[in-house]
Amino acid sequence: MAxxxxxxxTGAGVSAESGVPTFRGPDxxxxxxxxxxxxxxxxxxxxxxLVQRFYDERRAALGRVEPNAAHRALARLDAEWPGALLLVxxxxxxxxxxxxxxxxxxxxxxxxxxxxxxxxAAPAWExxxxxxxxxxxxxxxxxxxxxxxxxxxxxxxxxxGAAIDAADLxxxxxxxxxxxxxxxxxxxxxxxxxxxxxxxxxxSAGTPLFDSARHGPAGVLVPAWVAELLG
Ligand code: NAD
Numbered sequence: 001m002a003x004x005x006x007x008x009x010t011g012a013g014v015s016a017e018s019g020v021p022t023f024r025g026p027d028x029x030x031x032x033x034x035x036x037x038x039x040x041x042x043x044x045x046x047x048x049x050l051v052q053r054f055y056d057e058r059r060a061a062l063g064r065v066e067p068n069a070a071h072r073a074l075a076r077l078d079a080e081w082p083g084a085l086l087l088v089x090x091x092x093x094x095x096x097x098x099x100x101x102x103x104x105x106x107x108x109x110x111x112x113x114x115x116x117x118x119x120x121a122a123p124a125w126e127x128x129x130x131x132x133x134x135x136x137x138x139x140x141x142x143x144x145x146x147x148x149x150x151x152x153x154x155x156x157x158x159x160x161g162a163a164i165d166a167a168d169l170x171x172x173x174x175x176x177x178x179x180x181x182x183x184x185x186x187x188x189x190x191x192x193x194x195x196x197x198x199x200x201x202x203x204s205a206g207t208p209l210f211d212s213a214r215h216g217p218a219g220v221l222v223p224a225w226v227a228e229l230l231g
Contacts, residue, residue: 006171010088023035059125062112065095069219088160090175109146113125116143174200
């Protein structure tokens with residue numbers, strides 16, 4: 001089958017070799033915190049200071065990391081692939097865009113954006129949100145991280161769904177397949193008639209759902225796969 005339309009899903013594993021810790025890890029924690037303490041709306045309501053500090057630290061840490069070979073290879077594919085391509089990332093870091101990807105959607109939000117719970121503005125944000133700075137649009141001190149927490153609706157689902165419906169190839173890179181709805185994309189893509197490929201450090205919960213799988217570090221496997229695809 002000739003491949004024209006590609007959808008790529010990335011997860012925390014694609015940024016691991018840049019030094020950004022993955023989500024669950026062997027101990028089930030994100031940077032030493034339980035998910036339910038930092039990544040739910042209830043956690044934010046209970047302890048906004050802790051949650052703001054947690055994301056302030058993650059945002060500041062982006063200044064100390066760089067895109068790796070996997071991000072760069074995906075940016076090369078974006079620049080050189082003549083057909084349709086959509087890179088959907090679950091990551092909240094900015095490493096795909098810093099590598100040069102442009103056909104990119106952040107389905108779980110972005111560390112470098114704030115969200116006003118008053119007026120709904122989502123301004124680009126570089127500094128801290130601790131200290132309750134005012135919203136640049138409505139001036140209310142009501143900014144939270146623009147992160148999709150557990151129990152909230154991921155962003156861009158209509159555009160992602162349309163791209164999956166039209167996909168000839170769906171590739172999942174560096175994701176454990178534990179977080180829905182992203183974990184369901186492989187089934188969706190197969191039903192839409194796409195070939196499916198997993199690239200992950202190790203077999204994931206979803207591996208049996210893919211037509212083929214390659215296991216090893218993304219920094220090695222993704223550049224090799226991109227080189228194959230571009231011939
Ligand atoms: P996850 O942490 O649940 O799974 C990461 C997967 O990557 C694992 O299957 C692991 O085997 C694999 N992996 C680890 N190192 C790898 C490497 N070098 N090469 C290839 N694969 C590697 O991540 P997830 O599935 O993305 O779900 C976690 C959620 O947490 C996401 O929704 C995301 O929003 C959030 N998160 C984001 C970041 C980030 O922005 N970088 C970091 C941590 C968590």
